[in-house]
Amino acid sequence: MSIVVTTKPDADPDFDPSTPKRKRKKARSPKLPYWLTLPAVAALVVGLAYPLGWQVLNSMREYGLRQQFGEDATWLWFANYTDLLTDGFFWTVVIRSLVFMAATALATMGLGILLALLMKATPTWARVMLQSALLLAWAMPIVAQMTVWNWLIDSRNGVLNYLLSKLPGVDMIGHNWLEEPLSFFFVASLIITWASVPFVAISVYAALTQVSEEVLEAAQLDGANARQKLVHIIMPIIRPVLVILLLLQFIWDLRVYAQIQLLQDLGPKGDDYDLLGTYIFGLGIGQGRFGLAAAAAMIVLLITLCVSGFYVRELLREDAR
Amino acid sequence: MRSKFKRYLAAAVAVLVAIVWAFPVYWMINSSFLTPLTISGLDPTFLPFGGTLQNYRDVTTETPFFEALQMSVIVVAVALIVCIAFATLAALAISRFRFRGRKSFVLVIILVQMLPAEAMFIAQYQMISGLGLLNSIAGVSIIYVAMVVPFTIWMLRGFVAGVPIELEEAAMVDGCTRFGAFRRITFPLIAPGLVASGVFAFIQVWNEFALASVLLTDDEAQTLPLWLRDIAQQSNLGAPEWGQIMAGSVLVAVPVIIFFVIVQGRMAQGLVGGAVKG
Known part of the structure; x- marks a missing residue:
């Protein structure tokens, strides 16, 4: 910080020849960086900070449809929170979401790592083919993903049932994959995994190419087999990348809203098919219980911040390295 | 000898995985060019036998x-x-x-x-x-x-x-x-x-x-994702017009896929750069 360059209060720092050059350059426009960040800060305040403030306040108030139309919102302090936390169903949704998040994120990571190792093992032409296929899936907009998958799993003329029924002794024609809640979430997890594996696979592959051949050769000379090389050399080297990817998957899979909403559009509706995103939507926009929905959103925010805390720590640790 | 066999095996698996992963995208594009009659059949049509633009015409004229x-x-x-x-x-x-x-x-x-x-x-x-x-x-x-x-x-x-x-x-x-x-x-x-x-x-x-x-x-203020959701939802009330829904999905997805290809060059460069350095 070199905003104050000279001790003489009346001297203009720009024209003070005794000031060293470097210092003068920075002192010339001490306010400039603030002006430069101002528009971005303003955008964040309007679009995020203000709504966040609203959310914090109204999670502690009675705010329903009547308040929406002008009635004063009465302060409840933590009543909304205690209502939620003593509500068995809210806990069901929280735990369901956490299990869904963990299962989907782990499946994505496992498959992603396997595909990255596969890319390393194949000749270039096969690798390029696999990468292109992954990119195609990655590039699909969520809504388009969902319309295609909705047809693929359609009970009447979906390809999935058709192909499964080709197996000997299996007749899946007419099977509705979205009817059972467990099956509904399995399908949702499958689609999200399909869509998120490309990012993981390509990132892990990029990390794998950074592992130097010399280290692997040295391990080979010392008598390490392929499995030992993978577990004791490669994995520890790419561990930081894996940790960051896993945390990102946790964060992203906790906040699935669009996929669940779009599956519900075409299939069953109701509490049993809700994760946190659709649950909050139902409370707020659906039932107009904005105070309660705000409290629920704050709880989701806290859960996310716990996971992100680890992520930011990892990121900063990487940065310091 | 053994490592050569392994490479072939890996290539075969890679091709198989590539087909599975790209299939939904291929399915979307292929089906969007099939006639409604072909699509409503019980057996799915896997190969490009279509070549009609009717779905695109319908979905752009009959919906906003x-x-x-x-x-x-x-x-x-x-x-x-x-x-x-x-x-x-x-x-x-x-x-x-x-x-x-x-x-x-x-x-x-x-x-x-x-x-x-x-x-x-x-x-x-x-x-x-x-x-x-x-x-x-x-x-x-x-x-x-x-x-x-x-x-x-x-x-x-x-x-x-x-x-x-x-x-x-x-x-x-x-x-x-x-x-x-x-x-x-x-x-x-x-x-x-x-x-x-x-x-x-x-x-x-x-x-x-x-x-x-x-x-x-508001129906008047929909962006394309909302529009696509709407036609999928509406058509699901009756017998779904899958051909039109797929055509709509292609229209939403194509700009993104094109831009992805542009960025991909940058990404591939990054990958190659890393490989050479390693």
């Missing part, structure tokens, strides 16, 4: 496709221009200056990207509705700019830091003003970065569904 396209294009353009302008300035500030509050600003930029839209949209809906901006381009753009600006700053920061400050200083010694030095030296050098981060911001805004579904409830 062009209204939605117009809405999407305007929202994306507004959000993108504002976002890139704001983010460039902020990226300059954090990579060119050391100022009090810089560290906290950078931390906020990282943290804000973690905020789940799903935990904020009730409040954002309330704010936009309070401003009377529901179903308006301005309302949704305000939220979108706040959504994409942090990541764009983060990405541009690296590009700006990659341009040595000495270049700018040299231009200023030669008589450029500070702004002139930026415009003539730094700006052309970070142009690829602007394109790349612009593409990422474009993809995010073009695809955005959750906030749009809350902020744009």
